[in-house]
Amino acid sequence: MNNRNILKNKLFLYLTEFFAGMSVMAVELGASRLLAPYFSSSQIVWTIIIGTIMIAMALGNIYGGRKADKDPNPDKLYRRILVAAIWIGLIPVVGKYIIIGISALIIFTVNSNFLVIAAFAACMVVFVFPLFLLGTVTPSLAKYTTDSLDDNGKIIGTLGASNTVGSIIGTFVPTFVTIPAVGTAVTFLIFAGVLLALVVVYFLSPAEGKKSLAKGDMTRIIAGILVFVLCVAFGHNTSFAFWENGLTYEGESVYNYLQVKETDRTVILSTNVLFGVQSILIKDGALTGMYYDYALAAPYMAGIKEKQAAGEDCNVLILGMGSGTYATQLSRYFDNVKVEGVEIDDKITALAHEYFQLPEDAKVTTYDGRAYLAADKDLYDVIMVDAYQDITIPFQMSSVEFFTMVKEHLAPGGVMVVNMNMYSDDGFTDGDSEGEASINTYLADTIGHVFENVVVVDVPNATNKELFATDSDDFMVRLGTNAAMEDNPDLSAMMKKVMDTSQSYMGRGHIMTDDKAPVELLGMKQIDLIIKDEVSYYRKIYEQKGIQGLIDLL
Numbered sequence: 052m053n054n055r056n057i058l059k060n061k062l063f064l065y066l067t068e069f070f071a072g073m074s075v076m077a078v079e080l081g082a083s084r085l086l087a088p089y090f091s092s093s094q095i096v097w098t099i100i101i102g103t104i105m106i107a108m109a110l111g112n113i114y115g116g117r118k119a120d121k122d123p124n125p126d127k128l129y130r131r132i133l134v135a136a137i138w139i140g141l142i143p144v145v146g147k148y149i150i151i152g153i154s155a156l157i158i159f160t161v162n163s164n165f166l167v168i169a170a171f172a173a174c175m176v177v178f179v180f181p182l183f184l185l186g187t188v189t190p191s192l193a194k195y196t197t198d199s200l201d202d203n204g205k206i207i208g209t210l211g212a213s214n215t216v217g218s219i220i221g222t223f224v225p226t227f228v229t230i231p232a233v234g235t236a237v238t239f240l241i242f243a244g245v246l247l248a249l250v251v252v253y254f255l256s257p258a259e260g261k262k263s264l265a266k267g268d269m270t271r272i273i274a275g276i277l278v279f280v281l282c283v284a285f286g287h288n289t290s291f292a293f294w295e296n297g298l299t300y301e302g303e304s305v306y307n308y309l310q311v312k313e314t315d316r317t318v319i320l321s322t323n324v325l326f327g328v329q330s331i332l333i334k335d336g337a338l339t340g341m342y343y344d345y346a347l348a349a350p351y352m353a354g355i356k357e358k359q360a361a362g363e364d365c366n367v368l369i370l371g372m373g374s375g376t377y378a379t380q381l382s383r384y385f386d387n388v389k390v391e392g393v394e395i396d397d398k399i400t401a402l403a404h405e406y407f408q409l410p411e412d413a414k415v416t417t418y419d420g421r422a423y424l425a426a427d428k429d430l431y432d433v434i435m436v437d438a439y440q441d442i443t444i445p446f447q448m449s450s451v452e453f454f455t456m457v458k459e460h461l462a463p464g465g466v467m468v469v470n471m472n473m474y475s476d477d478g479f480t481d482g483d484s485e486g487e488a489s490i491n492t493y494l495a496d497t498i499g500h501v502f503e504n505v506v507v508v509d510v511p512n513a514t515n516k517e518l519f520a521t522d523s524d525d526f527m528v529r530l531g532t533n534a535a536m537e538d539n540p541d542l543s544a545m546m547k548k549v550m551d552t553s554q555s556y557m558g559r560g561h562i563m564t565d566d567k568a569p570v571e572l573l574g575m576k577q578i579d580l581i582i583k584d585e586v587s588y589y590r591k592i593y594e595q596k597g598i599q600g601l602i603d604l605l
Contacts, residue, residue: 111186
């Protein structure tokens with residue numbers, strides 16, 4: 052065993068365990084943020100991340116224990132930590148390109164479960180190896196710190212405590228400090244730097260009987276430092292959509308990846324680099340051509356024009372305010388509307404004020420939509436539910452219990468409008484079996500279980516459906532009556548389109564509850580269908596002409 056002076060005091064070994072545990076959790080949280088813009092941050096993706104990391108740690112524990120028994124030389128452990136530090140430092144440099152490359156490969160090689168397979172493959176390639184190496188730390192240190200059986204329980208307990216405390220700090224610091232402040236890329240670099248510093252301190256401590264550092268270790272340290280410096284130079288770029296040019300804004304919040312793109316006519320907010328537009332501003336004040344326009348039918352269903360004639364306000368609550376597209380439209384087209392918004396991500400609200408013309412005096416509460424309803428006592432004529440976690444619906448806002456809360460906050464004759472992203476081509480004609488029903492079927496069935504009347508409107512050329520629900524029997528009649536009182540020809544035409552294309556919905560019993568709401572699995576299934584539809588053209592070219600055909604197309 053090659054003893055160094057720094058190991059005579061077990062404190063350094065405890066610090067090694069502490070920083071290893073801290074780095075494992077930091078990498079795990081960083082992994083979720085690196086993958087989220089491409090695959091979402093749903094429970095399924097989190098399960099994949101945690102599962103692959105547990106695999107890596109378990110294999111590392113086995114390997115580290117065997118290596119420590121066979122050759123109890125701490126130098127070898129710290130060399131493994133050096134490799135792990137370099138690998139983690141390289142993640143922000145090459146990780147995004149690897150993820151996109153794996154995704155592109157899998158698109159053309161699998162027929163289903165694209166996101167699950169791609170996320171798992173990305174985790175295995177990008178994150179398993181460095182965490183496998185860090186998994187060797189605990190059994191190795193247990194070997195190095197245990198001198199006798201008299202105090203081995205105390206020593207192993209202290210090692211475990213050091214790892215646990217480090218893991219706690221590695222959980223909170225990235226989430227609440229580094230990722231919001233400096234981003235995911237720099238977070239990886241920070242913790243890679245911590246591990247590298249630990250290794251440098253170890254090897255600079257002279258070994259017994261030696262006055263200088265071994266030539267091989269000196270070479271490794273210099274090479275590691277040089278690679279880390281290059282990672283710092285090239286890995287601090289926070290762009291996840293590296294193929295995009297001229298983004299107005301790209302950044303991260305505690306909850307989301309955020310991207311703002313501006314054209315001559317529009318400003319667009321996205322929280323995922325591959326799927327969807329979360330919010331949009333039309334600079335000239337025209338209708339958006341998206342689901343927001345169809346959702347404007349809800350105030351007419353609630354009698355907004357009749358209320359205006361009577362000198363009354365129409366009170367609207369938006370759960371999932373986003374950048375305020377719907378609120379802006381309501382304020383632009385109606386004089387007697389009072390809008391309140393709830394948005395969990397305060398950074399999105401800040402972007403709404405900066406880029407999307409949301410007035411500074413707009414009432415927006417930074418809170419979870421369901422928690423807000425639980426605390427709120429007011430009644431509303433319209434409640435819009437448009438809350439999404441990336442591209443999937445939060446399970447707590449998709450259940451019978453949630454929609455019952457919404458219903459309890461509606462005034463007499465009030466209407467709930469729900470944006471259902473992720474279309475189903477068959478228009479709710481999925482089979483009756485649980486395995487065949489789409490996420491839209493589950494949502495509509497659940498809402499139909501709570502409300503007496505439900506109608507659905509398809510949004511052309513989009514992955515959205517708008518669902519309107521109320522206990523009022525004459526809401527469609529009221530829609531026609533109030534639309535006839537509208538002077539704006541664009542709004543009148545839009546309301547006619549809603550009336551002509553709306554379909555009453557009859558549920559078939561696919562009910563989601565707080566106890567059972569499989570929104571992640573259903574959402575992933577629907578996203579797979581969207582991906583398959585989007586890439587079918589390119590896949591045919593690939594099958595017919597191979598890679599060269601795709602290159603020629605580009």
